[in-house]
Amino acid sequence: MLTNVEQPLNLLPYQGEAFYYPSFFTEQESAYYSAALQQEIAWKQEPIRMFGKLVMQPRLTALYGYADKPYQYAGLKLHPLPWTGTLLAIKNHIETIAQVSFTSVLLNLYRDGKDSNGWHRDNEKELGTNPVIASVSFGSSRNFHFRHHQHKEVKRSVELVNGSFLLMQGETQHYWEHQIPKSAKVTKLRINLTFRVIH
Ligand SMILES: O=C(O)CCC(=O)C(=O)O
Numbered sequence: 484m485l486t487n488v489e490q491p492l493n494l495l496p497y498q499g500e501a502f503y504y505p506s507f508f509t510e511q512e513s514a515y516y517s518a519a520l521q522q523e524i525a526w527k528q529e530p531i532r533m534f535g536k537l538v539m540q541p542r543l544t545a546l547y548g549y550a551d552k553p554y555q556y557a558g559l560k561l562h563p564l565p566w567t568g569t570l571l572a573i574k575n576h577i578e579t580i581a582q583v584s585f586t587s588v589l590l591n592l593y594r595d596g597k598d599s600n601g602w603h604r605d606n607e608k609e610l611g612t613n614p615v616i617a618s619v620s621f622g623s624s625r626n627f628h629f630r631h632h633q634h635k636e637v638k639r640s641v642e643l644v645n646g647s648f649l650l651m652q653g654e655t656q657h658y659w660e661h662q663i664p665k666s667a668k669v670t671k672l673r674i675n676l677t678f679r680v681i682h
């Protein structure tokens with residue numbers, strides 16, 4: 484059957500689905516959203532608990548969404564700020580593909596290649612089983628790595644470019660960890676939004 488939206492290939496070989504849409508937003512939309520988000524989001528560098536110690540995250544973050552949906556991860560309890568017009572516009576756009584109504588968005592700002600996001604799964608209880616996580620990227624391209632949680636030598640990787648959209652669903656968060664590694668080559672910022680459903 485012919486459809487006007489091409490179904491992208493699954494980046495994962497089994498036990499999960501990660502669909503990548505490299506040019507989901509136009510260059511113009513991406514430039515507009517990137518500037519708006521840099522300016523209007525309450526970016527903060529937050530400490531997290533790691534092996535019982537508080538350490539600063541190697542990036543800036545923020546949580547936005549519906550007020551009754553706090554989110555706990557890495558020993559932090561985050562209370563969301565209210566949706567902005569910019570965030571709702573992006574949310575509406577991705578919900579046409581993701582087919583779910585997101586309650587929240589966790590935002591990351593990587594100032595340059597020294598900022599990163601270590602190996603983890605997004606498997607907190609309040610996300611439920613088989614969470615749908617919709618990830619949008621603006622700014623510098625960064626490599627995004629997957630590795631199988633039990634068989635860490637099984638890896639996949641993708642370069643998340645400006646204006647791209649990555650949709651993770653199914654069993655992905657049970658079986659696959661992901662990270663954004665540091666990169667000596669990256670000198671400019673990247674903004675990432677991960678839309679989530681918090682139950
Ligand atoms: O920056 C990214 O692409 C990944 C972000 C991420 O994994 C997260 O916020 O849970």
Ligand SMILES: [Fe+2]
Pocket residue numbers: 603604605661
């Ligand atoms: Fe994640």
